[in-house]
Amino acid sequence: MNAPAPTQDELKAMVGQAALAYVPRGEIVGVGTGSTVNKFIEALATIKGEIRGAVSSSVASTERLRALGIEVFDSNAVDELAVYIDGADEIDGRGFMVKGGGAALTREKIVAAQSRRFVCIADASKRVDVLGAFPLPVEVIPMAARRIMRQFAALGGVAQVREKDGAPLVTDNGQHILDVSGLAIADPLGFESEVNQWPGVVTVGVFAHQKADVCLLAAPQGVQTLSFG
Numbered sequence: 001m002n003a004p005a006p007t008q009d010e011l012k013a014m015v016g017q018a019a020l021a022y023v024p025r026g027e028i029v030g031v032g033t034g035s036t037v038n039k040f041i042e043a044l045a046t047i048k049g050e051i052r053g054a055v056s057s058s059v060a061s062t063e064r065l066r067a068l069g070i071e072v073f074d075s076n077a078v079d080e081l082a083v084y085i086d087g088a089d090e091i092d093g094r095g096f097m098v099k100g101g102g103a104a105l106t107r108e109k110i111v112a113a114q115s116r117r118f119v120c121i122a123d124a125s126k127r128v129d130v131l132g133a134f135p136l137p138v139e140v141i142p143m144a145a146r147r148i149m150r151q152f153a154a155l156g157g158v159a160q161v162r163e164k165d166g167a168p169l170v171t172d173n174g175q176h177i178l179d180v181s182g183l184a185i186a187d188p189l190g191f192e193s194e195v196n197q198w199p200g201v202v203t204v205g206v207f208a209h210q211k212a213d214v215c216l217l218a219a220p221q222g223v224q225t226l227s228f229g
């Protein structure tokens, strides 16, 4: 009889474990946010004696890291990180990503920008040809939300304010998130540059300027490594 296919949770654990091969020993590691990263944090705790600590991209990841005995450094206390390890909501064939499903996109982009290498960890369902099927997260200053929603409508997108417990979700930075459906992002670099300069946009969840260098993609057959150079 064939073994049962691994669950989504098991795939995330596989890729979280595989990411340890990219962690430089004796250094500080950039750590992302989300359910896949939570598996990576569990794996990281097993080698915590071999690293100096982490720079974290969210309050949630910071709490998990600390609970497992991993020291968390302020990003301003570290000039450059060798590696940043994070998940994605979508990743294309060039390493461009949509991120922000966990509302941590701004801090994720900050830590990615201070890292020499971005290692994306995901399961194979995240691999797409064109970004945009997953509603694009955009962190915005609340007073600009309506106008930014109209700007997305002009591009064919439908934006909604993300809610939690019946009220707008408030990010770690005290701002709101728009989720924009109906976009097909054919030029991620140009799209990210354009939306980033709309007044009131804090961060757009397209990671093209901070793309992945490597993606570890978990599938039932095992972990596949994609390199984007």
Ligand code: 5RP
Pocket: 032, 033, 034, 035, 036, 037, 086, 087, 088, 089, 098, 099, 100, 101, 102, 103, 104, 105, 108
């Ligand atoms: C959080 C993110 C996450 O990396 C992304 O949403 C993927 O999460 P998960 O691993 O839970 O699928 O960008 O802001």
